[in-house]
Amino acid sequence: MSLLYAVFVAPFVDMATAPAFFVEVLLGGVFAGLMYSLVALGFVLIFKASGVFNFAQGVMVLFAALTLVGLMERGAPVPVALVLTVAVMVALAFAIERLVLRPLVNQEHIILFMATIGLNFFLEGFGEMLWGANVKRLDIGVPDESFQVAGVLVNKLELSAAITAALLVAVLAVFFQRTRIGRALRAVADDHEAALSIGIPLKTIWVIVWAVAGIVAIAAGVMWGAKSGVQFSLSLLALKALPVLILGGFESVPGAILGGLIIGVGEKLGEVYWGPLVGGAIENWFAYVLALAFLLFRPQGLFGEKIIERV
Amino acid sequence: MSAVSAAPDRTDTRAGTARALLSVNNIEVIYDHVILVLKGVSLKVPEGGIVALLGANGAGKSTTLKAISGLLRTERGDVTKGAIEFRGEPIHRRNPNEVVRHGIVQVMEGRHVFEHLTVEENLLTGAYTQGGARTKPDLEMVYGYFPRLKDRRGFRAGYVSGGEQQMLAIGRALMAHPRLMLLDEPSMGLAPMLVQEIFEIVARLNREENVAVLLAEQNATMALRFAQHGYVMENGRIVLDGDATTIADNEDIKEFYLGLTGVGQRKSYRDVKHYKRRKRWLS
Numbered sequence: 001m002s003l004l005y006a007v008f009v010a011p012f013v014d015m016a017t018a019p020a021f022f023v024e025v026l027l028g029g030v031f032a033g034l035m036y037s038l039v040a041l042g043f044v045l046i047f048k049a050s051g052v053f054n055f056a057q058g059v060m061v062l063f064a065a066l067t068l069v070g071l072m073e074r075g076a077p078v079p080v081a082l083v084l085t086v087a088v089m090v091a092l093a094f095a096i097e098r099l100v101l102r103p104l105v106n107q108e109h110i111i112l113f114m115a116t117i118g119l120n121f122f123l124e125g126f127g128e129m130l131w132g133a134n135v136k137r138l139d140i141g142v143p144d145e146s147f148q149v150a151g152v153l154v155n156k157l158e159l160s161a162a163i164t165a166a167l168l169v170a171v172l173a174v175f176f177q178r179t180r181i182g183r184a185l186r187a188v189a190d191d192h193e194a195a196l197s198i199g200i201p202l203k204t205i206w207v208i209v210w211a212v213a214g215i216v217a218i219a220a221g222v223m224w225g226a227k228s229g230v231q232f233s234l235s236l237l238a239l240k241a242l243p244v245l246i247l248g249g250f251e252s253v254p255g256a257i258l259g260g261l262i263i264g265v266g267e268k269l270g271e272v273y274w275g276p277l278v279g280g281a282i283e284n285w286f287a288y289v290l291a292l293a294f295l296l297f298r299p300q301g302l303f304g305e306k307i308i309e310r311v
Numbered sequence: 312m313s314a315v316s317a318a319p320d321r322t323d324t325r326a327g328t329a330r331a332l333l334s335v336n337n338i339e340v341i342y343d344h345v346i347l348v349l350k351g352v353s354l355k356v357p358e359g360g361i362v363a364l365l366g367a368n369g370a371g372k373s374t375t376l377k378a379i380s381g382l383l384r385t386e387r388g389d390v391t392k393g394a395i396e397f398r399g400e401p402i403h404r405r406n407p408n409e410v411v412r413h414g415i416v417q418v419m420e421g422r423h424v425f426e427h428l429t430v431e432e433n434l435l436t437g438a439y440t441q442g443g444a445r446t447k448p449d450l451e452m453v454y455g456y457f458p459r460l461k462d463r464r465g466f467r468a469g470y471v472s473g474g475e476q477q478m479l480a481i482g483r484a485l486m487a488h489p490r491l492m493l494l495d496e497p498s499m500g501l502a503p504m505l506v507q508e509i510f511e512i513v514a515r516l517n518r519e520e521n522v523a524v525l526l527a528e529q530n531a532t533m534a535l536r537f538a539q540h541g542y543v544m545e546n547g548r549i550v551l552d553g554d555a556t557t558i559a560d561n562e563d564i565k566e567f568y569l570g571l572t573g574v575g576q577r578k579s580y581r582d583v584k585h586y587k588r589r590k591r592w593l594s
Binding site for chain 2 (some may be wrong): 105180183184186187189190191192193194195196197198199200201
């Protein structure tokens with residue numbers, strides 16, 4: 001009886017009695033969730049346009065952050081370093097298309113997947129060779145401090161990160177729904193051969209997709225990096241993105257966002273309010289258990305594209 | 312242009328006197344470096360004409376169209392001999408998107424619409440090579456020919472009927488301003504009434520927009536009613552060609568592809584097979 005009370009009643013009583021704290025936890029969850037979404041978004045973009053599960057997405061986040069920090073350490077101001085990092089990621093997209101994707105065109109998906117594992121190791125080593133392997137501090141000029149709104153502590157860094165992420169997502173949504181290139185990307189995702197038959201050049205589309213995924217990786221890398229330092233563990237973000245993808249559906253941009261938010265908010269609330277019951281560390285497994293439940297009951301995810309079948 | 316078309320061309324002069332828009336000269340196609348699919352196919356499509364490419368399943372009609380549009384190479388096929396010229400320019404080494412920019416669009420067998428895009432978005436992707444210019448009037452032009460698509464413009468293409476999908480595939484190809492449309496089995500899986508409707512629209516497009524059509528069909532009767540010229544394929548070769556009316560009246564065609572004798576009676580398959588074998592031996 002007391003267990004039931006502790007699970008189903010006490011946490012909500014806590015939430016109601018300290019609403020400001022509850023909102024703070026919620027905001028922390030939203031921030032973490034948006035970060036997961038950004039990493040997941042990189043996967044979704046590439047998976048949509050080429051059917052390739054890009055194992056190297058997490059390392060791309062690390063590589064982008066390392067490049068940015070490296071440039072800043074060499075004296076480049078933040079805007080210049082950002083522009084240069086974007087240029088590096090676009091160049092990387094061209095190189096990947098030319099050296100990895102083009103020679104493997106029309107191969108099985110599993111072969112392309114294996115190629116991205118290779119890419120993962122290459123980028124990891126290459127990034128550390130260029131910029132060094134020690135933990136770096138990334139200071140983008142937004143202080144990691146809090147201010148109070150109506151009794152709720154809001155972290156400036158988290159707030160600006162959340163706003164940036166939201167803007168990026170909005171821009172991507174418009175890009176996909178309204179522009180000629182965005183439509184072409186969706187067309188390629190639907191039917192490669194038909195896209196070719198009406199003159200959409202697959203190679204150009206791939207470069208664009210990888211470049212956009214690279215830019216999304218920069219955003220994710222900068223925000224995580226500013227929060228917790230630029231270090232190898234950034235690439236492990238990819239592991240947290242997996243449950244987000246399973247939740248949201250592998251082909252869905254809105255799914256990646258919502259999936260990230262659900263997992264971010266869920267694990268933070270779980271940790272704070274239910275954590276003491278099981279001795280803590282809910283944050284570490286919540287996402288995976290939720291993903292498992294989804295795999296059992298809704299394998300295509302919340303927004304995954306249902307396979308259209310006409311009868 | 313005149314200098315190019317004045318070049319001597321002796322490979323095939325049977326297609327009539329009209330200047331050839333497309334000429335396929337004796338091409339050989341090999342899949343996966345080993346499987347020989349086309350063994351010396353030659354054909355011509357005149358400017359503004361409708362040409363039918365007939366033959367049974369697996370005769371090589373689709374492969375011929377894909378060789379022209381360049382889609383072959385994405386299926387590990389290759390044109391190993393011969394040449395394909397469009398307005399006097401060789402195109403058989405080109406990528407599909409370059410071929411589309413030259414003015415040839417293939418409408419693939421089985422329609423291949425983008426199922427998760429709306430009908431209108433499907434049409435807009437067709438204008439990709441046009442770079443976004445003049446898409447509004449082009450859309451209206453397509454809706455003019457296919458009013459049904461206008462009613463369905465906001466629907467996901469995966470959920471409209473088979474006939475509408477076929478219209479959509481043709482409309483989408485039209486958005487790229489082709490001079491030549493390669494139509495692969497537009498009648499497949501559609502009710503005869505719809506087939507008639509679609510063919511009539513294609514004929515109108517041909518007249519009014521001056522789009523030449525190379526039409527691969529198993530439905531020989533229907534195809535020959537709209538085409539001026541016909542080719543018959545068998546086992547990766549062209550075995551016969553001539554005016555559409557001549558072919559339609561040809562006893563062999565009736566034997567091979569309609570299964571009818573002169574008086575309209577169905578023959579047993581054994582007789583047809585025997586006749587075919589004899590015929591091949593003689594030819």
